[in-house]
Amino acid sequence: MTDVTVPEDLWDANKTPEGIVANWFYSDGAEVPEGATLAELMVEKSSFDIAAPAAGTLRIVVPKDGTVRPGSVIARLESG
Amino acid sequence: MSSNRQLTVSRAMAEAIALEMRTDPSVFVMGEDIGTYGGIFGATAGLLDEFGEERVRDTPISETGFIGAGVGAAMAGMRPIVELMFVDFFGVCMDSIYNLAAKNTYFSGGNCKVPMVIMTATGGGYSDAGQHSQTLHATFAHLPGMKVVAPSNAYDAKGLMAAAIRDDSPVVFMFHKGLQGLAWMASPEEAATAVPEEAYTLPFGEARVVRAGKDVTLVTLSMMVHRAMDAARALEKDGIDAEVIDLRSLVPLDRETILQSVAKTGRLVVVDEDYRSYGLTAEVIASVVEKDPGLLKAPPQRLAVPDVPIPYSRPMEQFVLPNAETIAAATRITLGKAG
Amino acid sequence: MPSKAQLLWMYEAMEKARYYEDTMATVYMEGKQPKFDIGAGTVPGEMHLAAGQEPCAAGVCVHLRPEDTVTAPHRPHHVAIAKGVDLNRMTAEIFGKKSGLSGGRGGHMHLFDPAVNFACSGIIAEGTGPAVGAALAAKLKGSDAISVSYIGEGAANQGATHEALNLAGLWKLPVVFVIEDNAWGISVPKSKATAIADTSQRAAGYGMPGHHVADNDTLALFEVAGEAVARARRGEGPSLIEVETYRYYGHFQGDPELYRPKGEVEALKAKDPIERLRKAMLEGGEITAEEADAARDRARQEVDEAYAFARAADYPAPEEALTHVFA
Known part of the structure; x- marks a missing residue:
């Protein structure tokens, strides 16, 4: 099991505490390859893509339009 | 892949x-x-x-x-x-x-x-x-x-x-x-x-039947496909079975798919986010009528921007754009079920 | 040199425009957090703010009269304010309200106030032809009214600009073309969009004087614009002025500005044109800090009142969309 985590330094949380998940590019339960673009985050006016850190079965933790902070776990990838 | x-x-x-x-x-x-x-x-x-x-x-x-x-x-x-x-x-x-x-x-x-x-x-x-x-x-x-x-x-x-x-x-x-x-x-x-990862092409001039239905044909494209689908889901609750056609291309225009559908349903609603007059809605209706005016059991309906520039203010803009409610209402009119 | 009254007028117009834009930046985000949806909130749609560009508006419009025509582009608020557009009704228009300048039909890119002959529109370089036409009308009517056409440095590469410049030069019309060079056409820097560095050189090709104003200098622009306006009023023909100015915000609110070098905006703000004008005014000795503060406070109060007016106003009835298509 691998967490899909919002990098701590993705944006300045002092300035903008929260962002949202703008898009999921795979459905919950999908098999995803390592490196696949999983999600797009929107933080104030900027968007950031989040890549799969490993291959596995996607378990979405934060749904579309859900709020995230640096360090948030937005999904888990189950292996095998 | x-x-x-x-x-x-x-x-x-x-x-x-x-x-x-x-x-x-x-x-x-x-x-x-x-x-x-x-x-x-x-x-x-x-x-x-x-x-x-x-x-x-x-x-x-x-x-x-x-x-x-x-x-x-x-x-x-x-x-x-x-x-x-x-x-x-x-x-x-x-x-x-x-x-x-x-x-x-x-x-x-x-x-x-x-x-x-x-x-x-x-x-x-x-x-x-x-x-x-x-x-x-x-x-x-x-x-x-x-x-x-x-x-x-x-x-x-x-x-x-x-x-x-x-x-x-x-x-x-x-x-x-x-x-x-x-x-x-x-x-x-x-x-x-x-979306498949590899390259593929789709032919122009082939409409897609997004939802099959027997009571009425909704013809549209682009954003209005989604509004028409919302309308079709609402109509379904009233027992109305709408067929929704996504034209996908205007030129060439897949008249055959439209005609086949109208031959089945006998009723036609055309939805376009463009201006009403001299546009897609008229073209689709003309394409049906010039082929066989007998196909239609009721006057067709068309929804489009009512020949005014798109206004800025939200209530006025939402008024001029077709939406699920206005599409459903027009559909009921073609079916003689207007409340 | 500007008179004391002109200095205070420019300062007040610039403070008003700045406070207007900074307020708008905050109001615009109402209803757009945490999810930024451009169509949501108190003020929806695209929003182009002009903070940093105030000298271009005040330094030229200080020479104008209500009967003079001004056309502005998609980033119009500072110019509208300096031209004396009704601030309450302008703000109500931007809020999409019935009491707005156009009853909510136009929004922020389409502000029309015939009382002061101001109009703006959303497509690049579109105002150049109408400015020429207003100048032609003035000439035909025997009036000494003039026109000012505001465009951005990006619009200087649009065909309409060149055709309008040639017409104005050919017919010796009373037009002042003002290029607000804020260095960016959305994400494209001037160096990647324009074949020459100083667009005012193009004036020579259209038989008119060209002026370049460096580094957003209000007082330098005041002098150059005064000359150009006087020349137009005397019937001697058009001029072209390019002003190097600053864009503090993105192209539109929602622009991630990833193309912009880090620190650029901070460096520009360190030489803020309003602060520079205020300092020069006070050093000139004719104006006291109290007088300047009073002008600034007056400006801010007027802006606060305009926003309050707009908030309290009613939305138009949906069916009003169908009216005013024809005269």
Whole structure:
């Protein structure tokens, strides 16, 4: 099991505490390859893509339009 | 490769362009803010990094110049994709589009071809007022010599873009801003779809029956496919079974699919986000009536912008745009079930 | 040199425009957090703010009269304010309200106030032809009214600009073309969009004087614009002025500005033109800090009142969309 985590330094949380998940590019339960673009985050006016850190079965933790902070776990990838 | 990936329309367009650029060195892209920015509506995101400034060219604000240059480059053996940022901006460059791109094949007796794609953002609904919210479908479809497509979802967008790039005629690719799946603009869930990773094309002039039904035919395209589907779901609760047809392209127009559906249902509602008069709604109805006026059991209904510029203020803008409720209401009228 | 009254007028117009834009930046985000949806909130749609560009508006409009025509582009608020557009009704228009300048039909890119002959529109370089036409009308009517056409440095590459410049030069019309060079056409820097560095040189090709104003200098622009306006009023023909100015915000609110070099905006703000004008005014000795503060406070109060007016106003009835298509 691998967490899909919002990098701590993705944006300045002092300035903008929260962002949202703008898009999921795979459905919950999908098999995803390592490196696949999983999600797009929107933080104030900027968007950031989040890549799969490993291959596995996607378990979405934060749904579309859900709020995230640096360090948030937005999904888990189950292996095998 | 797996096709369980759900892409937004903007990413599907960019992927289609990238795949063609990898295999065909004659394909290049130019337009305003299509490089570093990746296109204001995301249609060229990532292309500059992969292909560099020679093939992904930011232009000055000079549409007559660079669209005219697209025509010249196409006639000289390239396959340019030019972006007209908003379709509303065609006013400053239409000569290059309809007098050059659209006519040079004919004027040359078929001896010259103009294999270019003009991609352009359409549509309103987010209070951008009358110079940034039009669709202008009919303006382009009316003028001979251009193929005109307007997809409603990511799968279609990718396949139609690839087909547009490979086509030897000019293709106007009209993408609705509200379908792009941009993080900063609301988009219907169904616009993002599973999209295969490999290249594929979809033929022009083949409508898609999005929802089969027996009581009434709803014909539309682009954003209004989603509004019509919302209407169809609401009508279903009243026991009305609507067939929804996504035309996907205006030129060529798949009249056959429309006729087959109307032959079955006998009732027709046409929905377009363009102006009402002299437009797609009239063309679809005329196509049915000139074939066989007996096909219709009731007068057809059409929903479109009521021949006024798109207003800025939200209540007025929402009033002039067709929506699920107005589509459902028009459908009930054709069925004689108006409350 | 500007008179004391002119200095205070420019300062007040610039403070008003700045406070207007900074307020708008905050109001615009109402209803757009945490999810930024451009169509949501108190003020929906595209929003182009002009903070940093105030000298271009004040330094030229200080020479104008209500009967003079001004056309502005998609980033119009500072110019509208300096031209004396009704601030309450302008703000109500931007809020999409019935009491707005156009009853909510136009929004922020389409502000029309015939009382002061101001109009703006959303497509690049579109105002150049109408400015020429208003100048032609003045000439035909025997009036000494003039026109000012505001465009951005990006619009200087649009065909309409060149055709309008030639017409104005050919017919010696009373037009002042003002290019606000804020260095960016959305994400494209001027160096990647314009074949020459100083666009005012193009004036020579159209038979008119060209002026370049460096580094957003209000007082330098005041002098140059005064000359150009006087020349137009005397019937001696058009002029072209390019002003190097600053864009503090993105192209539109929602622009991630990833193309912009880090620190650029901070460096520009360190030489803020309003602060520079205030300092010069006070050093000139004719104006006291109290007088300047009073002008600034007056400006801010007027802006606060305009926003309050707009908030309290009613939305139009949906069916009003169908009216005013024809005269």
